Amino acid sequence: MTALSVRRRRRRGAVPAEQAALPAQEESPSSTVASRLNWLRAGVLGANDGIVSTAGIVVGVSGAALTGSALLASGLAGVIAGALSMAAGEYVSVSTQRDTERSELAKESAELAADPEGELNELAGLIEEQGVDERLAHEMAEQLTRRDALAAHARLELGIDPNSLANPWHAAFASMFSFILGALIPFVAILAAPTRIAVPVTVVAVTCALAITGSVSAHLGGAPKRPAVLRNICGGLLAMGVTYSIGALVAACF
Incomplete structure (x- = not known):
């Protein structure tokens, strides 16, 4: 057993033997479910970011007593910039993760070639x-080892499924589209509502949307829903309150 292998075993948790015993060319049911849950969580988080950030922008602009084309332009700019930022961030993050996984697999492959008996033990x-x-x-x-030595070591030693490495493009597009869908809620609410009640209508719409995303994220993570929903709503209300106050202060000063 090499020193590098020992270090990696300490650094990463072992995967249950049942998972490693699956054929290398097939993806285990647990791996498939975990992958789907990860994408769902990413989508919920992207939608949540879209709701909060866009709500903060449009409510802040409304606080500055700007309406019409100014509100539309700022809202669109926020949606586009936020969606592209989410996509770029996810692409970079998942690409880094995939590169790291590939590097670990390459190291493990080299160790298997150099010391097959030690790796078997x-x-x-x-x-x-x-x-x-x-x-x-x-x-x-x-x-x-006879079936697929690299896949067995990857799953048990590294905690990596070599047949289902993360795809950065999938992550980027999922985050971008979920952000846009979330952003449409405050954007449409503040534009469609009459000017005198636009902000209250937006606050109500955002509160309902954040309650849904908080509940869904808690459900996917197996966590209590009430605390997650309350945290989500309080964070969104705080963001809107701060941006509205800043907008009102700017309008008063200028």
Whole structure:
């Protein structure tokens, strides 16, 4: 067992042996579900960002007593800039994650080529740590190595599924479109409502939308819904309150 392998084992949690025992060319059900949940969470977060940031912009502009084309232009600029920023941020972040995963896989592949026997013993040790008998663990390690040694080590040692690496383009487009969908709620609300009640209508619409995204994100994460919803709503209301106050202050000063 190499020193690098030991360090990586300490740095990363081991994956259950049942997952590693799946065929290398197939994706495990648990991996598929986890991947879908990750995309759903990313979409919910993107929509939440779109709601809060766009609401802050349009309410702030309204606080400055600007309406009509000024409100439309600022709102559109905020939606476009925010959506592109989300897409770029997700692309860079997921690309970095994928590059790191590929680098780890390349290192593991080199270790397998340099010391196959040591890596076999290491794999057996990882399986044994899951509560498997030593002899059975070694037999499982031999079978997994014959099937796909790199995939077995990737799943158990690195916590990586080599058949389902993250796609930065998917992440970028998912975040961008979810941001736009979320941003449409405050944007349409403040433009469609009569001027004298535009801000209250927007606040109500944003509060309802944030309650939904907070509830969905809590459900996906298996967390209590009430605290998540309250945090979401309070954060959105705080953002709108601050931007409206700044807009009103600017209007009063200039």
